[in-house]
Amino acid sequence: MRPSLLRWSTVLLSLIAHSNAAGVSSSGGAGHALLFHDHGVVLRNFKDFPSTEMTFEAWVSTSDYCHASTLMSYALDSHSSDEHQQVSDFNHFVIFDLRNILACHDFEYIDLWPDPEKQSCNSAFNRTDTASVVERDPIWHHLAVTWTQRDNGMTKIYLDGLIMAETPSKRTSPLRSGGALMLGGEQDCYGGCTDAGQGYYGLLDEVRIWNRARSQEEILTTMRVTSLKNEPNLVAYWQFNDPDEHPGVVQAHLVAKDSSGHGNDLPLINPPTRIDDKIEQGGKHFDTSALSFQNNYALATEITNMPTRDLTVEFWGRTPKYENNNGSVHQEFLSFATHLPGEHNDFDDSIFVDDAILIEKYMEEFGKTRHLYNLPRDFKTLGSVSVHINANRQGNGNRFDHWLDYALDWTDNNWHHLAVTWRWDDGETQLYFDGNPQTPFWRSDGGMLDNQDPGKGGVEKKIGGHTSREGAGALVLGQQQECYGGCFSPEWALDGDMANVRIWDRVLSQDDIKGGMFSINPSNTNGLQHNFHFSSANVKDNKAKDTQGNAMLDLWADAPRWEYSTAPLADANGRPLDAPQAGAGGSAMYLSDQQVLMLSNFKNFPTKAITVEFWMWSVDACRQGTPFSYATGGYNDNDNTFLLFNYQNWGVSVLEDEGTYDDHRSGIASTDGQWHHIAVTWSSSDGQVNLYDNGRKVWTVTRSKGKEIPSGGTLVIGREQDCQGGCFDSMVGGKGKVDPVSGREYGPQDFFGVIDEMRIWKTVRTPKQIEQSMAVALHRTGTSGGHFNDPSIKLNDPDLVAYWNFDEGQGYQVKDQTSNGHHLHAANMPQWQVVRWLSVCGDGVIEGVEECDDGNTKSGDGCSAFCQVEDNFECDRENPSHCWHSQGARHTHAEIPQDATKGGGTSSSSSGSGTSAGRITGIVVGTAVGILAAGIAVLAWVKRDVIFDAFPMLDDALESLRSRLRGDGGGSGPRFAGLDTLDPEENLELAPDFVSANRGRYETLPGGRQNGL
Secondary structure, X not given: OOOOHHXXXXXXXXXXXXXXXXXXXXXXXXXXXXXEEOOOEEEEEEOOOOOOEEEEEEEEEEOOOOOOOEEEEEEOOOOOOOHHHHHHHHOOEEEEOOOOOEEEOOOOEOOOOOOOOOOEHHHHOOOOOOOOOEOOXXXXXXXXXXXXXXXXXXXXXEEOOEEEEEEEOOOOOOOOOOEEEEEOOOOOEOOEOOOHHHOOEEEEEEEEEEOOOOOHHHHHHHOOOOOOOOOOOEEEEEOOOHHHHOOOEOOOOOEEOEOOOOOOOEEOOOOOEEEEEEEEEOOEEEEEEEEEEEOOEEEEEEEOOOOOOOEEEEEEEEOOOOEOOEOOOEEEEEEEEEEEOOOOXXXXXXXXXXXXXXXXXXXXXXXXXXXXXXXXXXXOOOOEEEEEEEEOXXXXXXXXXXXXXXXXXXXXXXXXXXXXEEOOOOOEEEEEEOOEEOOOOEEEEOOEEEEOOHHHOOOOOEOOOOOOOOOOEEEEEOEOOOEOOEOOOOOEEXXXXXXXXXXXXXXXXXXXXXXXXXXXXXXXXXXXXXXXXXXXXXXXXXXXXXXXXXXXXXXXXXXXXEEEOOOOOEXXXXXXXXXXXXXXOOEEEEEOOOOOEEEEEEOOOOOOEEXXXXXXXXXXXXXXXXXXXXXXXXXXXXXXXXXXXXXXXXXXXXXXXXOOOOOOOOOOOOOOOOOEEEXXXXXXXXXXXXXXXXXXXXXXXXXXOOOOOOOOEEEEEOOOOOEOOEOEEEOOOOOOOEEEOOOOXXXXXXXXXXXXXXXXXXXXXXXXXXXXXXXXXOOOOOOOOOEOOEOOOOOOOOOEEEEEOOOOOOOOEEOEOOOOOOOEEEOOOOEEEEOOEOEOOOXXXXXXXXXXXXXXXXXXXXXXXXXOEOOOEEEOOOOOOOEEEOOOOOOOOOOOOOOOOOOOOOOOOOOOOOOOHHHHHXXXXXXXXHHHHHHHHHHHHHOXXXXXXXXXXXXXXXXXXXXXXXXXXXXXXXXXOOOOOOOXXXXXXXXXXXXXXXXXXXXXXXXXXXXXX
């Protein structure tokens, strides 16, 4: 008997629900790990820290060879008046330098050279090689360190269960509780004062601390076991599997829970806190409110109405008293990043300035250095304030290196008022400290340096005259930006307080400043663009309101990023645990100097116009990685035919034209460990090159105007060719034909990180098109192609030359998804990685494992905070969902199907050819009417490639119909308002994280490609 209409409908809905669930990715048996990039996560007041013996264990994966990375640092809150004892207290226990690991208890010096009296920890290990966990490929190592009071402070280091070094350290004092434990950084004061050169760059998993020195047998027996909860002697155990509590849905995990049973949960995020205080100075006082910062920030990624010409910035600031060299070296108050308009002078036509406005304090002495050659040797620079205007110190030939330094001797812990004014007409800059004008002693204007004694008039007070900046950008309090809205470092952060932050678009006089500094609101608000008073009425839900109504600051902090762990853990029988499972986002590839990903004889390579775009992430801080190298000749003979190089400071070469000293590199980096969408365009007609980072145009220069790119060359992804197919600038041991980098200008130029979704077009894509391509990879339905279960683009676009989505997940070939056959070949064993592809609960669209989505993340309204239908409720499948009470109803929640391909392979819903099951599901949802729709779906599934290739207009029509039915087409719905523009004044539904997918508030990228907590 033929099934009834009802039965067919039930089957169809079941298939659709299963397909949606299959669209999400899932972790494997190892769960999750944390990806560090110079982060320091801190647990203060560790009450039950081990005393007379200890073991520290962790799984580690890093390729960082250029830093003395610190994995763990435990510091006491020292109150000693003796400077040497203070340092020893801060080094209470340190695991240091993963290239040659040292484990140190109570050493003042971790390393010291020369060290004839053997005072350093390194000397305690007889300055011999111990162990290294640094690898080129993403290989995991298990590291264990034991220390015991017995045997004269015996310290042992184990690598993968094997003992590598041991020494009687002669440090036998008991370890003390109540200190601050930091993972990923080395504390030079309690809970902070880190150095980026000692930060950790890599993955970390399964961290355990025991209150006994474990034996080698115990370490070997349990190092691969992942369920040691409530074990005796285990005082802290961070599995980093918190995202698995509600799999398939994006969640903000602010704490890594302790599985030992001791409650030592590890905070990952500590936002700025609001305080009320009284400011007193010179017989005047007033009550106000402030934000207290400690390696966190207040951020507005899309602020507008910032001054474009004349400006005044004023605020009250307070930092800890600096004594005995104890404290943060850099105190970052305010940072504004934006662009300078084009100059049209054969150099840059658009310049990214991360220091458009930067006000910072530093605690360094330069008086006795060669830098201050015009100043007395005893000149004091400790406690100086530096002001940068329309500046970027990296790239562009230092043409925009504009700053002035003022010696204020600010070393106390009192409140002080700072006001900075700058005049566009001539660049005159004034700094007022507590209302009094100051004289600068050090200056850079366009990279031209000068220093003069301020007692004799100082340096000229003018910098960056006649340079206008854009009025829209990213404003940060408490951190320094090195990329748009992010790339923060705990070394360049604020440990202190800020109050009454005001930004004006005019130059205030000294009388104006003195007259208003002791008031909450100035009497004359003419030109006041932003006014941040941090009262309880203005600070709520981790947001601080601008009382002028022009901005909102997110109060947040930087943190490591969650990644699927591939640590080699095992079950009780020693069998490897399951690998992560790919969802619709498929997989990506990890690249290093151990891989050559190549296409020889690239026919039909674009000649007159080109766009290259891709997704990437990297935590590499050592190399000048090259993601894209197309060569048609030998060294200096078109080996750089089309080259995108140096992800630390992007540059572009077209037909050997790399620009001049003034525009060789952009001053922009993308190696902060976050997902970045990078795009570069070039046109022969005008030679214009445009560089985009996360949909934002960040650099425009001119290269090889009027020339054409030859076809038939060799493309290499992730290495820089100095001859076709080789001559890579790599460290010794790199695969392929290598030119050793010793003595070379650039050093190694290999890409170390993950790359995905790479496309080549034979046109200059517009900003709108680049933004839409980025949105497709974020599964934003309603754009040109793609949805959650099939985040792909249309393959029938005549301008699309090649498209590699890296979704194979296995094998030695990356297939071109177009019909052009430009397949990439991996010369060595590929390192495939599953992309975290999760639905975003609260965006009003049912996706993945979501049973409902009512547009919020509140429980109690029928649709829970994790988008599951709550008990005694029913919800429809609309977007957004509508829920209602249904007395007596109980609900069985959906689970992620476990039949997806293991080991990072392509699941049944991965985006393979660009016309996968997800696309068919979307068509059925858009056109389903009973049995007819089911029949169409079956037919389309069987013949989908033939249908869409033969009738591309059908694909377009169905996409348009589906978009209208879902309510997001035609530009009328709010879901995609502003998608066609990057004008920050328009209502960008995707902002702020869409435009600034790098560091920022860790909610998530607005789509499946996960970028945060």
